Amino acid sequence: MKKYLSVFRIRFIHSFQYxxxxxxxVATQFAWGFMEILAFRAFYASDPAAFPMEFHxxxxxxxxxxxxxxxxxxxxxxADIFEAISSGGVAYELARPMNxxxxxxxxNCGTRLSRALLRCVPVLAVAFALPKPWGVSLPPDFxxxxxxxxxMALAFFVVVALVMLVYVITLRSISPLGPRYFxxxxxxxxxxxxxxxxxFPDKLRAxxxxxxxxxxxxxxxxxxxxxxxxxxxxxxxxxxxxxxxALTAGGMLWLRASEKKLVVQGG
Amino acid sequence: MIELRGISKTYKVxxxxxxxxxxxxxxxxxxxxxxxxxxxxxxxxxxxEMVGYIGPNGAGKSSTIKVMSGILxxxxxxxxxxxxxxxxxxxxxxxxxxxxxxxxxxxxxDVPVVDSFELIRDIYEVDAAEYKRNLxxxxxxxxxxxxxxxxxxxxxxxxxxxxxxxASLLHSPSILFLDEPTIGLDAxxxxxxRAFIKELNARRKTTVxxxxxxxxxxxxxxxxxxxxxxxxxxxxxSFGELRGLYREAPGADPNASSEELVAALYKEMKI
Numbered sequence: 001m002k003k004y005l006s007v008f009r010i011r012f013i014h015s016f017q018y019x020x021x022x023x024x025x026v027a028t029q030f031a032w033g034f035m036e037i038l039a040f041r042a043f044y045a046s047d048p049a050a051f052p053m054e055f056h057x058x059x060x061x062x063x064x065x066x067x068x069x070x071x072x073x074x075x076x077x078x079a080d081i082f083e084a085i086s087s088g089g090v091a092y093e094l095a096r097p098m099n100x101x102x103x104x105x106x107x108n109c110g111t112r113l114s115r116a117l118l119r120c121v122p123v124l125a126v127a128f129a130l131p132k133p134w135g136v137s138l139p140p141d142f143x144x145x146x147x148x149x150x151x152m153a154l155a156f157f158v159v160v161a162l163v164m165l166v167y168v169i170t171l172r173s174i175s176p177l178g179p180r181y182f183x184x185x186x187x188x189x190x191x192x193x194x195x196x197x198x199x200f201p202d203k204l205r206a207x208x209x210x211x212x213x214x215x216x217x218x219x220x221x222x223x224x225x226x227x228x229x230x231x232x233x234x235x236x237x238x239x240x241x242x243x244x245x246a247l248t249a250g251g252m253l254w255l256r257a258s259e260k261k262l263v264v265q266g267g
Numbered sequence: 268m269i270e271l272r273g274i275s276k277t278y279k280v281x282x283x284x285x286x287x288x289x290x291x292x293x294x295x296x297x298x299x300x301x302x303x304x305x306x307x308x309x310x311x312x313x314x315x316e317m318v319g320y321i322g323p324n325g326a327g328k329s330s331t332i333k334v335m336s337g338i339l340x341x342x343x344x345x346x347x348x349x350x351x352x353x354x355x356x357x358x359x360x361x362x363x364x365x366x367x368x369x370x371x372x373x374x375x376x377d378v379p380v381v382d383s384f385e386l387i388r389d390i391y392e393v394d395a396a397e398y399k400r401n402l403x404x405x406x407x408x409x410x411x412x413x414x415x416x417x418x419x420x421x422x423x424x425x426x427x428x429x430x431x432x433x434a435s436l437l438h439s440p441s442i443l444f445l446d447e448p449t450i451g452l453d454a455x456x457x458x459x460x461r462a463f464i465k466e467l468n469a470r471r472k473t474t475v476x477x478x479x480x481x482x483x484x485x486x487x488x489x490x491x492x493x494x495x496x497x498x499x500x501x502x503x504x505s506f507g508e509l510r511g512l513y514r515e516a517p518g519a520d521p522n523a524s525s526e527e528l529v530a531a532l533y534k535e536m537k538i
Contacts, residue, residue, distance in 0.1 A: 002389055003389045003391075003392065005389075006385070006389035006390070007390075010375070010382060010386050014377070088371055089371050089372065091333070091368055091371060092366070092371060092373040094338040094357070095336045095337065095338055095361055095364075095366045096361050096390050096391070097359070097362040097391060097392075098358065098390050099358070260340050260354070261340075262338070263278065264333060264338060
């Protein structure tokens with residue numbers, strides 16, 4: 001266990017040293033957050049009753065999404081892993097007494113969490129300070145907040161497990177481009193990153209909510225503002241737990257099977 | 268104790284000629300060739316031996332090292348290293364061996380080398396006292412004290428290779444595979460690496476198998492030479508015997524350098 005924690009640690013510290021990247025990230029998140037909120041504001045101004053989420057719920061959704069982008073974004077990959085695969089450096093990782101899946105998993109968690117930590121503090125601070133209805137409101141009660149935290153942790157596992165599948169495909173096909181763009185494009189929509197899932201037509205939404213993508217940011221961000229509560233919330237969290245376990249187990253077995261077939265080319 | 272019996276591995280290689288027409292044709296019909304990288308390779312190495320593994324490019328040297336380090340599963344054959352089959356017990360086996368792939372790097376490129384060392388220590392679960400002892404010894408023998416605090420990307424090739432070798436020995440492996448450890452190194456670094464390997468073998472009785480294209484590595488280090496060509500072991504003996512083999516050949520030059528000698532042998536054996 002310690003070895004995976006060490007990988008996590010070195011990755012965490014390592015990503016922490018890039019200040020310019022963090023600043024640029026924060027600036028992007030602000031710009032994007034404001035833009036989205038203003039666009040939705042225009043729609044809400046025409047008829048607030050026509051939308052499935054309250055405006056304040058939506059604003060909280062957007063700010064939290066921006067603050068925790070590095071935790072839940074499905075297009076966020078570890079370039080080192082792709083590099084190790086295409087250059088053959090993965091040979092060294094295989095020649096070590098460790099489970100490659102856990103190793104890569106820990107690496108991703110480290111990078112993502114350190115980035116999130118650097119970015120979420122300024123974004124949240126400003127988003128809380130903004131006047132109503134532009135800022136983040138507090139969750140309805142303390143229990144909701146606890147559920148939000150648990151759901152966020154589950155979303156994190158689901159997202160990393162999904163991204164892990166891209167590494168496994170890359171290991172089998174060498175080039176990361178196909179699966180990367182595919183997952184990046186389709187998942188943004190299905191995860192509720194482009195527009196929150198409640199805005200989807202009901203029939204489509206019923207299907208989309210069963211997919212693993214919906215177990216990412218969709219669940220915690222809606223739980224936070226109270227949009228998802230009671231039995232619906234419990235169901236969403238169980239779904240998250242299911243996908244976290246299923247995707248991790250599936251990815252691990254798939255990677256193990258791939259290792260046996262793997263040929264690291266070249267001298 | 269390392270034993271390989273009848274190890275074979277075939278690679279599937281895509282082939283086509285240059286040009287657009289050929290590329291378009293390959294959209295519909297792919298041509299593959301099957302290359303026999305390893306063809307019933309058999310040999311055994313005793314504990315504490317130092318063996319040089321030579322052969323032209325593409326002969327199967329690296330493939331053999333990959334099989335022995337557990338990262339390549341052969342199509343056929345058996346391999347036992349200290350009682351384990353590498354690719355079946357990959358992780359357990361990995362704990363006992365050290366590998367240096369001369370053409371790749373195991374150091375994290377943008378953190379100081381010592382950070383990579385500590386990560387490797389944790390991965391191999393080396394206890395603190397052993398790590399300290401090994402690190403001190405390696406630092407002294409490979410003269411690492413200065414370069415250890417530098418990020419790997421800022422090291423020269425010679426400095427990096429010394430760090431790579433140290434990184435593979437932090438967990439005191441009883442077997443060390445070196446795949447072209449002297450590739451691209453200058454004379455000083457080559458001598459330093461050779462002296463170190465010799466010292467390591469003498470001090471710790473580490474079994475060493477090294478592949479190289481530099482015959483001076485072999486003459487300086489190895490009593491025994493394995494020669495592989497087109498996936499088959501063609502010679503197993505001392506470098507002196509290899510020299511003798513060459514002398515018997517017609518047109519042999521008695522003053523030939525070890526390089527010329529090997530080149531002539533490769534030619535003669537048509538590999």
